[in-house]
Amino acid sequence: MKVIDKVINWARLKSPWILHFNTGACNACDIEIIAALTPRFDIERFGIQLKATPRHADVLVCSGPVTRQIRDRLIRIYEQMPQPKFVIAVGTCATSGGVFDGCYNVLGGIDQAIPVNAYIPGCPASPQAIIDGVVKLLQSLEDSMK
Amino acid sequence: MSQSIEIKTELENKFDWLKDQVRITRENRLWLDVPADKFFVIFDYLISLAGFKELCTITGTDEGDNYGLMYHLARTDGKVLNLKTLVPKEGGSMKSIISYFPGGTIYEREINDLLGVKFEGLPPGRRYPLPDNWPEGEHPLRKGWQPDKLSKVEGIKEAGEERLNMPIGIRSEISQPTDFSLIRRRDDVQISIGPQHPALKEPESFNVTLQGEKISGIEIKLGYNHRGIEKACEQRSYIQDVYLVERICGICSHTHSTCFVQAVEEIAGLQLPKRAAYIRTLVGELERVHSHLLWLGVAGHEVGFDTLLMYTWRDREIVMDILAMLTGNRVNYGINQVGGVRRDVTAEQAADILKAVDQLEEQTKYYIEVATEEQTLIQRLSGVGKLSKEDVLKLGTVGPTGRASGVERDVRRTDPYAAYGELDFKVITSDQCDVYGRAVVRLLELMESYSMIRQVLKKLPDGPISVRAPRRIPAGEAISRYEAPRGEDVHYVKSNGTENPERVKVRAPTLANLQSVTKMLEDRYLADLPIVIAAIDPCFSCTDRLIKVEDKGLMTWEEIRQYGIEWYKKQGVDFARMTGKIGRSKE
Numbered sequence: 001m002k003v004i005d006k007v008i009n010w011a012r013l014k015s016p017w018i019l020h021f022n023t024g025a026c027n028a029c030d031i032e033i034i035a036a037l038t039p040r041f042d043i044e045r046f047g048i049q050l051k052a053t054p055r056h057a058d059v060l061v062c063s064g065p066v067t068r069q070i071r072d073r074l075i076r077i078y079e080q081m082p083q084p085k086f087v088i089a090v091g092t093c094a095t096s097g098g099v100f101d102g103c104y105n106v107l108g109g110i111d112q113a114i115p116v117n118a119y120i121p122g123c124p125a126s127p128q129a130i131i132d133g134v135v136k137l138l139q140s141l142e143d144s145m146k
Numbered sequence: 147m148s149q150s151i152e153i154k155t156e157l158e159n160k161f162d163w164l165k166d167q168v169r170i171t172r173e174n175r176l177w178l179d180v181p182a183d184k185f186f187v188i189f190d191y192l193i194s195l196a197g198f199k200e201l202c203t204i205t206g207t208d209e210g211d212n213y214g215l216m217y218h219l220a221r222t223d224g225k226v227l228n229l230k231t232l233v234p235k236e237g238g239s240m241k242s243i244i245s246y247f248p249g250g251t252i253y254e255r256e257i258n259d260l261l262g263v264k265f266e267g268l269p270p271g272r273r274y275p276l277p278d279n280w281p282e283g284e285h286p287l288r289k290g291w292q293p294d295k296l297s298k299v300e301g302i303k304e305a306g307e308e309r310l311n312m313p314i315g316i317r318s319e320i321s322q323p324t325d326f327s328l329i330r331r332r333d334d335v336q337i338s339i340g341p342q343h344p345a346l347k348e349p350e351s352f353n354v355t356l357q358g359e360k361i362s363g364i365e366i367k368l369g370y371n372h373r374g375i376e377k378a379c380e381q382r383s384y385i386q387d388v389y390l391v392e393r394i395c396g397i398c399s400h401t402h403s404t405c406f407v408q409a410v411e412e413i414a415g416l417q418l419p420k421r422a423a424y425i426r427t428l429v430g431e432l433e434r435v436h437s438h439l440l441w442l443g444v445a446g447h448e449v450g451f452d453t454l455l456m457y458t459w460r461d462r463e464i465v466m467d468i469l470a471m472l473t474g475n476r477v478n479y480g481i482n483q484v485g486g487v488r489r490d491v492t493a494e495q496a497a498d499i500l501k502a503v504d505q506l507e508e509q510t511k512y513y514i515e516v517a518t519e520e521q522t523l524i525q526r527l528s529g530v531g532k533l534s535k536e537d538v539l540k541l542g543t544v545g546p547t548g549r550a551s552g553v554e555r556d557v558r559r560t561d562p563y564a565a566y567g568e569l570d571f572k573v574i575t576s577d578q579c580d581v582y583g584r585a586v587v588r589l590l591e592l593m594e595s596y597s598m599i600r601q602v603l604k605k606l607p608d609g610p611i612s613v614r615a616p617r618r619i620p621a622g623e624a625i626s627r628y629e630a631p632r633g634e635d636v637h638y639v640k641s642n643g644t645e646n647p648e649r650v651k652v653r654a655p656t657l658a659n660l661q662s663v664t665k666m667l668e669d670r671y672l673a674d675l676p677i678v679i680a681a682i683d684p685c686f687s688c689t690d691r692l693i694k695v696e697d698k699g700l701m702t703w704e705e706i707r708q709y710g711i712e713w714y715k716k717q718g719v720d721f722a723r724m725t726g727k728i729g730r731s732k733e
Contacts, residue, residue, distance in 0.1 A: 022348050024371050027685065028396020028477040030347060031440065035466075038443075038459035052344030069277040070349055070370045073341055099393055102381075103374040104286050104293045105277070124396060124477050 015047035019057035025064025028124035029091035036127035054080040065093040065106045078114045086117040095119045176227040185231045201247045202636045203653035206257035208289045224561030242267035249661045260287040275372040345676035348686040379650035400433045401630040403482040409626035409639040420607040422486035427565040428602045431595045436465040437631035438588045441683045448676040461509045486612025496603045527582035531666040531678035543662045545633020547682045549575045550583035557629040581681040656685045
């Protein structure tokens with residue numbers, strides 16, 4: 001591995017920028033994601049920042065089951081993200097469809113539309129769980145780079 | 147009760163054929179079935195002379211050969227009259243109520259989509275809440291409907307795809323002449339906001355038409371969050387439904403579960419123990435505190451005051467800790483069950499809550515100080531998103547949004563549920579009629595909530611926290627109202643004697659308020675859009691519908707070009723001839 005690649009990888013791991021997208025969730029996971037960014041939990045200490053556009057983001061944080069209306073948009077947002085990109089599914093609905101499994105307008109978990117790198121279950125996933133999931137994802141990336 | 151009987155006798159005196167037709171199930175609840183041909187006589191009378199000026203919602207039901215349409219009309223004193231009529235499935239249709247309630251078209255459109263009832267006079271528009279390319283003739287709320295024709299994995303292409311391929315969605319009035327020096331009239335630009343946008347925390351889409359920087363039209367597209375919960379409720383038992391309706395919305399989860407459980411308890415004739423009513427009130431008020439603090443932070447964020455977001459969300463964690471301690475979960479508490487609550491409050495917990503409330507009150511006083519003295523905030527919010535009292539009454543705006551325009555409308559006062567009848571509280575109103583007023587109303591409501599929490603803990607009666615509820619709920623129907631942090635939430639439940647409900651209908655407060663957003667944004671600047679939308683405290687996961695304000699239709703580039711050429715021709719400039727000349731001179 002060249003020195004420049006090492007520097008880039010180091011930067012990637014130390015400042016993953018995230019994009020939050022609600023794919024049909026009930027809001028509970030969304031407010032827990034925002035809560036993780038605010039002073040009590042302060043996920044920014046890992047260099048994580050919430051970004052406004054998919055073109056700036058490294059990690060897509062999704063919550064909620066994928067509804068029929070949103071599936072296309074989710075795929076488009078995923079495609080707009082630059083490589084390398086990662087997806088975290090937050091909450092039981094994002095993992096498997098949860099209580100909404102079998103509803104006519106719900107397709108299931110996030111992995112029904114785009115590939116997922118990490119699953120964080122919980123209804124809703126608590127901020128602690130979200131931080132744990134993000135750190136685990138970063139750890140696995142670090143290991144894979146060695 | 148006496149007033150309800152008065153309404154009944156008045157109706158009977160006026161129309162003899164209504165003798166013994168009006169049913170009164172309990173105080174504030176009247177039910178009336180009328181034939182379709184006489185419907186509008188009664189409807190008109192109730193609205194214009196009997197004072198039923200609010201339309202809570204319309205429920206559509208599938209009843210064998212007919213569709214049932216139930217109009218839930220409310221009065222300011224808390225009386226709800228449920229007027230029902232039947233429309234035959236074969237060739238039947240209903241007249242639209244657009245002339246009485248301009249906002250009522252949303253409910254009609256929903257019934258049209260989910261049940262397939264035709265409404266005469268309903269203006270054309272895009273469908274909702276179902277996705278754009280949902281197959282025709284498939285109506286999921288019909289009994290026995292199976293999602294066979296829908297493929298499991300395929301999503302649905304969004305309508306208006308071509309619009310997104312345009313450089314900056316330009317349409318209709320803009321001409322696209324060949325000579326760029328002639329483009330002067332850019333008076334109608336359309337921009338698309340959402341479903342993924344930094345100002346929006348939930349997926350919804352706004353197509354804003356601009357004249358310069360001013361908004362001239364706005365089209366709201368919802369349904370990204372539509373999951374089909376009403377249908378799912380029919381397929382699950384009452385016990386499962388309590389937890390399902392809780393997940394309609396993660397911010398006002400206690401609202402929906404309490405509202406649903408109240409309706410089921412009314413049908414089953416269960417007497418809620420006093421202690422359970424108080425605990426429900428306690429959790430409800432704690433939820434209001436967390437929701438209002440959350441709103442304050444989001445509002446701060448939308449006007450670029452991120453410090454406020456960080457401060458309020460830090461303090462909000464105090465309430466979250468209390469809720470987690472009381473119920474076992476930070477959000478989606480699961481404290482309700484049919485017949486009571488699941489967990490009791492101990493003396494130690496009560497002491498902890500009081501301590502936390504003191505702390506929160508201190509902080510809230512500081513926020514009130516900031517809101518009333520900080521000039522930047524006052525000037526940013528004052529005069530933005532104006533909504534007059536008349537508009538509130540006309541559009542049926544509920545909750546703090548309505549109260550900030552001087553309309554004293556609060557279900558906790560007019561139609562008390564749980565323990566609110568025994569508590570002492572003020573209904574906060576403001577005459578500001580703008581976003582600033584909405585912020586002040588919410589801040590002062592926080593102080594009222596703290597006082598209510600203290601009263602609840604002081605008066606908390608001894609006794610059981612739940613009564614045994616049957617698994618099968620006897621046949622019947624009930625409508626339940628609840629003052630959510632965002633406004634009035636309405637649930638209608640119909641049972642048929644089995645373990646599963648026959649029909650569950652939910653009207654979330656944001657749906658009633660969304661219609662006023664377009665009014666607030668009329669002729670306002672684009673930069674005000676995020677804060678005005680945030681100011682109604684929208685919750686789209688509850689709402690899931692589509693509203694169409696204006697429709698000029700989409701044009702392709704070629705059509706726009708043609709339109710431009712025609713338009714300039716009318717002004718006396720003929721591009722066809724001009725280009726012809728240029729072409730010749732080159733030769």
